[in-house]
Amino acid sequence: MRVVRVTAFGGPEVLRTEEAPDPVPGAGQVVVEVAAVDTMFVETQVRAGWGLEYFPVRPPYTLGGGIAGTVRAVGSAVDGGWTGRRVVASMGITGGAVQRAVVPVEALTLVPDGLPLTTAAAVFQDGVTALTLLDATAVAADGRVLILGASGGMGTLLTQLAKGRGAYVVGVARGARKTALVRELGADTVVDGTDSGWPVRAREALGPRGAEVVLDGVGGAMGAEALPLTADGGRFSAHGAPTGGFADITPEAAAERGIRLLTIADAHLPDEARVRLAARALAEAAAGRLRPVIGATYPLDRAADAHRAIEGRGPLGKVLLTV
Numbered sequence: 001m002r003v004v005r006v007t008a009f010g011g012p013e014v015l016r017t018e019e020a021p022d023p024v025p026g027a028g029q030v031v032v033e034v035a036a037v038d039t040m041f042v043e044t045q046v047r048a049g050w051g052l053e054y055f056p057v058r059p060p061y062t063l064g065g066g067i068a069g070t071v072r073a074v075g076s077a078v079d080g081g082w083t084g085r086r087v088v089a090s091m092g093i094t095g096g097a098v099q100r101a102v103v104p105v106e107a108l109t110l111v112p113d114g115l116p117l118t119t120a121a122a123v124f125q126d127g128v129t130a131l132t133l134l135d136a137t138a139v140a141a142d143g144r145v146l147i148l149g150a151s152g153g154m155g156t157l158l159t160q161l162a163k164g165r166g167a168y169v170v171g172v173a174r175g176a177r178k179t180a181l182v183r184e185l186g187a188d189t190v191v192d193g194t195d196s197g198w199p200v201r202a203r204e205a206l207g208p209r210g211a212e213v214v215l216d217g218v219g220g221a222m223g224a225e226a227l228p229l230t231a232d233g234g235r236f237s238a239h240g241a242p243t244g245g246f247a248d249i250t251p252e253a254a255a256e257r258g259i260r261l262l263t264i265a266d267a268h269l270p271d272e273a274r275v276r277l278a279a280r281a282l283a284e285a286a287a288g289r290l291r292p293v294i295g296a297t298y299p300l301d302r303a304a305d306a307h308r309a310i311e312g313r314g315p316l317g318k319v320l321l322t323v
């Protein structure tokens with residue numbers, strides 16, 4: 001079978017499609033025929049050698065963390081009823097960009113009938129994190145929420161889910177195409193982050209008190225500029241670092257104004273909770289209440305082009321690999 005290997009830390013050119021033996025399921029495992037592989041911004045950063053303190057992987061390793069597909073074989077101690085079922089699974093940060101993946105049975109979540117596997121692949125990982133962040137920051141009806149990176153894979157889901165909870169949502173995205181998308185997804189106001197005056201625009205939209213909740217999927221200087229836009233006593237989730245670093249905010253600076261600072265660690269969940277929340281996200285998508293935006297798809301063999309597209313910040317929403 002074909003697999004995408006990260007042969008060294010470096011640019012997208014370090015991704016190579018290689019042949020590997022077909023996997024055989026061990027006890028408690030299944031083999032999934034992969035239809036679609038999720039891609040995440042952070043995977044491009046890890047491929048480049050960033051974030052070893054959070055993701056201690058070393059090349060050569062197999063790319064890809066999230067898969068959607070069909071169970072084709074089960075190992076011992078696994079119910080044969082899994083065979084032929086459509087599933088998604090998170091595999092951490094490696095091992096998903098393959099034709100056939102070995103997965104522990106307890107990591108599987110069933111895909112609802114009628115939901116395409118590409119949609120499932122696009123929604124389940126970002127959906128898990130989005131639901132976790134909204135719960136952790138207690139986004140509620142009538143609250144004001146500021147979302148940085150609102151046009152990205154997770155930002156598009158956060159926008160819809162926060163609106164679904166009845167919050168007043170201000171999204172920040174880059175350029176006319178992306179701001180239009182976020183408006184279409186339901187944000188009450190969208191501010192163009194390429195305008196250096198974006199914090200002023202956001203303040204106008206949020207009102208003098210600011211946002212009870214800031215969801216920062218961007219980090220760096222832009223994330224830090226959002227701290228003054230957070231209401232006293234509010235919550236600030238600094239989970240994003242596509243700028244190359246998380247928002248430069250100290251817990252002390254946040255605490256001075258009674259703001260609770262959440263970090264990437266707050267988005268980390270035990271496996272059992274991931275599976276449960278994946279089912280919730282897939283059910284929302286099947287019911288039509290959550291629409292992942294798939295901006296581009298690439299075949300497995302063109303994983304390097306997918307990474308170039310993500311790094312070039314061209315596609316709207318999510319980029320997927322199809323097998």
Ligand SMILES: NC(=O)c1ccc[n+]([C@@H]2O[C@H](COP(=O)([O-])OP(=O)(O)OC[C@H]3O[C@@H](n4cnc5c(N)ncnc54)[C@H](OP(=O)(O)O)[C@@H]3O)[C@@H](O)[C@H]2O)c1
Binds near residue numbers: 127149150
């Ligand atoms: N997805 C998850 O489950 C998950 C879990 C934990 C943490 N996170 C973190 O959350 C962040 C967003 O993840 P994602 O999967 O949604 O990624 P994504 O789909 O690639 O979205 C990234 C977002 O960041 C913006 N962005 C990228 N580079 C930027 C820059 N240099 N300056 C300003 N904005 C920039 C993009 O806006 P433009 O398109 O306008 O460039 C886009 O809206 C990442 O840092 C990721 O590590 C994600």
